[in-house]
Amino acid sequence: MCIFCDIINGKAKSYKIYENKSTLAFLDIYPISYGHILVIPKKHYENIYSMDNEILTEVIKTVKTVTELLKEKLGINDVNIINSNGRIANQTVFHYHMHVIPRRENDNLDFIDEWWVNKYIKINDTNFNEIMNKLKN
Numbered sequence: 001m002c003i004f005c006d007i008i009n010g011k012a013k014s015y016k017i018y019e020n021k022s023t024l025a026f027l028d029i030y031p032i033s034y035g036h037i038l039v040i041p042k043k044h045y046e047n048i049y050s051m052d053n054e055i056l057t058e059v060i061k062t063v064k065t066v067t068e069l070l071k072e073k074l075g076i077n078d079v080n081i082i083n084s085n086g087r088i089a090n091q092t093v094f095h096y097h098m099h100v101i102p103r104r105e106n107d108n109l110d111f112i113d114e115w116w117v118n119k120y121i122k123i124n125d126t127n128f129n130e131i132m133n134k135l136k137n
């Protein structure tokens, strides 16, 4: 029913990198770069909205451990950490997960860079105030 739960309970194969009581890190089988890793909570949470705060803390700590392993073992000093929540945001497995994507010089992962560099929405100061006033408590 959930492929990541199947990985956790051993029903599905995975390439485990790191594991502790509440989290698991394993290789993404559809990697976009060499060493692309997923970090998940062992308990099923659909996305950020249903995620338990303490477990979320454990997940990000495991992400950090994974970045250290990538640095130590693969010499990676640059990573993107990406988390998608919901269908419109391109979440495809509905068990919370964070992508740790190693970056290398000239790796042609332009779509990630483009997102930051070339796709700013055009917005004026009035919009900023409007958004701030809607969001803040």
Ligand SMILES: [Zn+2]
Pocket: 002, 003, 004, 005, 006, 043, 044, 045, 094, 095
């Ligand atoms: Zn699951």
